[in-house]
Amino acid sequence: MTTGSPFIQVWIVRLELLLVSKMTDGGGGAGTLETLHNALEAVKVLRCKVGGFFETVAGGVKSDSTGSTEDREKLFRIELQGCIHKIFENLREVDSQVAALTPPIGSSFNLGNTMFINQEVSQDRIPLYSELVDSYKWMEKVHEYSGIAGPILGQNSLKRTYFSASLNAKRRRTIASSYVVPQQSVDNSIQAIAHSYKDMEINITRPLGSNAALCITLGRTLKAVVILKGWLIEWVVVRAANEDMTKEDGTLDLWSESRYKVFQKVTDNANAAMLHFCAPTHPELSVRSFMTWLHSFITLFTQACKKCGLHLSNNMPPTWRDLRTLEPFHEECKP
Numbered sequence: 001m002t003t004g005s006p007f008i009q010v011w012i013v014r015l016e017l018l019l020v021s022k023m024t025d026g027g028g029g030a031g032t033l034e035t036l037h038n039a040l041e042a043v044k045v046l047r048c049k050v051g052g053f054f055e056t057v058a059g060g061v062k063s064d065s066t067g068s069t070e071d072r073e074k075l076f077r078i079e080l081q082g083c084i085h086k087i088f089e090n091l092r093e094v095d096s097q098v099a100a101l102t103p104p105i106g107s108s109f110n111l112g113n114t115m116f117i118n119q120e121v122s123q124d125r126i127p128l129y130s131e132l133v134d135s136y137k138w139m140e141k142v143h144e145y146s147g148i149a150g151p152i153l154g155q156n157s158l159k160r161t162y163f164s165a166s167l168n169a170k171r172r173r174t175i176a177s178s179y180v181v182p183q184q185s186v187d188n189s190i191q192a193i194a195h196s197y198k199d200m201e202i203n204i205t206r207p208l209g210s211n212a213a214l215c216i217t218l219g220r221t222l223k224a225v226v227i228l229k230g231w232l233i234e235w236v237v238v239r240a241a242n243e244d245m246t247k248e249d250g251t252l253d254l255w256s257e258s259r260y261k262v263f264q265k266v267t268d269n270a271n272a273a274m275l276h277f278c279a280p281t282h283p284e285l286s287v288r289s290f291m292t293w294l295h296s297f298i299t300l301f302t303q304a305c306k307k308c309g310l311h312l313s314n315n316m317p318p319t320w321r322d323l324r325t326l327e328p329f330h331e332e333c334k335p
């Protein structure tokens with residue numbers, strides 16, 4: 001057993017370790033243990049045969065046997081061929097025994113010493129290791145995706161929060177200033193915007209404390225709720241003119257969406273426009289631009305689409321207004 005190529009010996013030892021690790025990983029059941037025992041036996045036999053082969057090779061051509069040198073060499077070759085043939089047979093036996101073993105769940109993923117976490121309990125009862133592998137893979141994915149998302153989000157200029165990742169303190173102060181504004185100046189500016197349109201009525205309430213909630217009535221076309229945080233638009237919902245804007249208790253209904261598809265679509269577009277017009281450095285201007293854009297919906301049911309020239313497409317009026325020209329377009333006609 002001590003003779004033979006070190007490479008082959010190392011290979012066989014590895015095979016034994018693999019089998020032992022399969023045993024320690026669990027798998028359970030008397031049948032599995034028997035298969036494991038057979039597999040280890042097969043490896044043992046293989047070890048002996050390989051050892052025997054190298055002993056034969058080391059012994060060389062026997063000098064004490066009778067006959068010519070050629071005959072002796074021929075006998076030696078036949079003996080070696082016999083040994084190799086037996087080794088192949090044993091190897092096939094080991095292969096089939098190893099294939100019969102059921103690998104424990106999760107063992108395909110090596111997490112170092114934590115593989116032994118299931119040594120004391122059955123894998124079927126408490127699948128600690130497989131759960132550990134799952135969470136490890138999940139965390140790896142989170143890490144990978146956040147690594148990709150970080151740079152992409154870093155390019156986004158629509159920063160709407162107090163906290164900026166940027167170290168530029170001057171910029172941070174500028175953004176924060178759009179939240180902290182005197183209520184009176186907001187009220188005055190909003191009323192000025194309302195007065196500039198004779199068909200737009202804006203009702204200002206403050207149900208959320210210092211921040212204004214605007215209830216906008218646009219002629220007989222639509223109604224909208226806009227919630228401001230300082231000067232920053234935080235929330236927009238558009239509803240039909242005949243829908244209730246107040247809840248049962250008489251307070252402004254801030255959250256429920258319209259039951260009409262048209263106004264649900266206009267709400268979606270208004271949210272997109274709110275983000276488009278957001279300008280932390282010129283907060284008042286961004287609200288004014290948004291109001292101008294929203295006011296253009298006064299012709300929601302009367303103005304035809306700029307592209308196809310029709311009033312209705314897929315049973316919907318032109319629910320999109322161009323952000324600069326305020327021209328009406330159907331969703332599918334958008335430029």
Ligand SMILES: [Zn+2]
Pocket residue numbers: 305306307308309310313329330332333
């Ligand atoms: Zn169209």
